[in-house]
Amino acid sequence: MSIVLSCDKLNKKYGPTYALRDLDMQLEDNVIYGLLGRNGAGKTTLLNIIAGGILADDGSIEIRGKKLGKGELPEDFCFVRENNKHFGGARVIEALQLAANFHSHWDWTFAHKLLQTFGLDPNQKIKQLSRGTESLVGIIIGLASRAALTLFDEPVLGLDVLMREKFYKELLEDYANHPRTILLSTHLIDEIVPVAERVYIMDQGSLLLHEEIHQLRMAAYLIRGNSDAVASFTEGKRVLHTESYGHGKLAAIYEMLNDRDRQQARQLDITIEHLTLQKFFSYLIEGGH
Amino acid sequence: MLSGEAMNVTFDDKQPIFQQVAHIIEDDILNGTYREDEQILSVAQFSQLFQINPATVVKGIGLLVNEGILYKKRGLGMYVSTDAKQKIQNQRRDRFYKELLSNLLCEADKLELTTEDIINMIKQLRKE
Numbered sequence: 256m257s258i259v260l261s262c263d264k265l266n267k268k269y270g271p272t273y274a275l276r277d278l279d280m281q282l283e284d285n286v287i288y289g290l291l292g293r294n295g296a297g298k299t300t301l302l303n304i305i306a307g308g309i310l311a312d313d314g315s316i317e318i319r320g321k322k323l324g325k326g327e328l329p330e331d332f333c334f335v336r337e338n339n340k341h342f343g344g345a346r347v348i349e350a351l352q353l354a355a356n357f358h359s360h361w362d363w364t365f366a367h368k369l370l371q372t373f374g375l376d377p378n379q380k381i382k383q384l385s386r387g388t389e390s391l392v393g394i395i396i397g398l399a400s401r402a403a404l405t406l407f408d409e410p411v412l413g414l415d416v417l418m419r420e421k422f423y424k425e426l427l428e429d430y431a432n433h434p435r436t437i438l439l440s441t442h443l444i445d446e447i448v449p450v451a452e453r454v455y456i457m458d459q460g461s462l463l464l465h466e467e468i469h470q471l472r473m474a475a476y477l478i479r480g481n482s483d484a485v486a487s488f489t490e491g492k493r494v495l496h497t498e499s500y501g502h503g504k505l506a507a508i509y510e511m512l513n514d515r516d517r518q519q520a521r522q523l524d525i526t527i528e529h530l531t532l533q534k535f536f537s538y539l540i541e542g543g544h
Numbered sequence: 545m546l547s548g549e550a551m552n553v554t555f556d557d558k559q560p561i562f563q564q565v566a567h568i569i570e571d572d573i574l575n576g577t578y579r580e581d582e583q584i585l586s587v588a589q590f591s592q593l594f595q596i597n598p599a600t601v602v603k604g605i606g607l608l609v610n611e612g613i614l615y616k617k618r619g620l621g622m623y624v625s626t627d628a629k630q631k632i633q634n635q636r637r638d639r640f641y642k643e644l645l646s647n648l649l650c651e652a653d654k655l656e657l658t659t660e661d662i663i664n665m666i667k668q669l670r671k672e
Contacts, residue, residue, distance in 0.1 A: 287597055423595050431588035431598045449561060449596040469560035469600070521650065 265314035285434040289447040292457035306334035333402035348377035358400035366399035386413030475535040480525035507538040565604025
């Protein structure tokens with residue numbers, strides 16, 4: 256596996272607060288990544304720095320081993336912003352034409368197919384589009400550009416469930432035929448599970464976790480039972496969060512469980528359930544500080 | 545093959561998705577959707593149909609290749625092995641005994657049901 260993008264110790268301060276703090280991130284070839292974090296976690300700042308829109312205070316970015324200069328754009332790269340304000344008063348088709356000029360692998364046939372799939376009128380002005388439809392313009396650009404490295408910042412913002420499903424479907428189909436590196440930041444955490452292969456979780460400008468999704472899901476559990484039993488079971492394991500009720504206790508843990516653990520759980524009369532990624536995420540963030 | 549009920553599959557949180565992918569393919573071999581020496585869906589088709597990452601599909605298929613349930617024809621795709629159905633049934637019977645039945649007995653103990661109670665319940669269900 257070769258590394259497409261490597262961020263090394265990126266720092267960015269706005270006044271006294273760190274938007275990014277010693278952030279390291281590496282993206283490999285042909286992987287779909289999810290980037291998760293609360294509002295203000297630094298996701299957009301990070302993406303903007305990679306896209307050369309803002310400068311980091313220090314740290315460096317390498318594209319395929321080559322260091323990016325100040326304000327230099329990565330090659331064969333597409334960044335889909337959260338909003339399309341930068342298109343001003345342009346029509347949808349004009350925005351696509353503009354994007355087509357910048358991306359050498361742009362596929363017009365695919366772009367037109369996507370316009371139809373999502374039911375977009377190419378002659379409408381972007382300014383007049385609803386929030387969801389505006390997101391669709393970005394999605395079409397991100398997909399049809401077929402860039403080797405594509406970053407989507409909140410691509411499904413304002414989209415209803417049907418449109419989101421259509422997006423995931425188009426993304427996966429095109430990715431299967433044209434593998435590339437794609438990173439999606441999102442708040443709809445559980446929706447990213449089948450789509451992405453790996454996730455990065457950010458909080459307060461730092462990276463909390465980087466893991467393969469299936470690994471993560473296989474180590475994220477909710478333990479429930481008698482307080483003493485739960486305490487003895489979780490001893491020596493990574494506990495993210497606990498909650499007591501009467502003589503009972505809930506514990507969210509992040510730990511691979513083996514057969515011996517399960518046997519112990521049966522003996523202690525403890526139930527073990529898998530946590531959804533979203534639940535895991537909130538326990539991780541709340542317990543992280 | 546590409547239409548209908550397959551679209552309704554939802555992936556739960558109990559198992560890694562790639563294991564669920566393997567399970568879906570196994571089910572389709574058991575119910576005759578794929579017969580011996582027939583080709584299964586391509587990774588791209590599978591990924592699009594079930595809306596999951598292709599790498600996950602590859603992993604699930606890999607599991608079945610290791611178990612000898614699927615085999616690869618170079619440049620053509622993945623095919624169902626001759627004794628696939630038998631293999632799957634043997635594996636699942638084993639799991640039925642070790643996991644499902646032991647979980648069932650665990651719950652039965654909590655409810656203070658005797659072995660005879662359980663057998664009678666099973667017979668009753670079979671009749672219905």
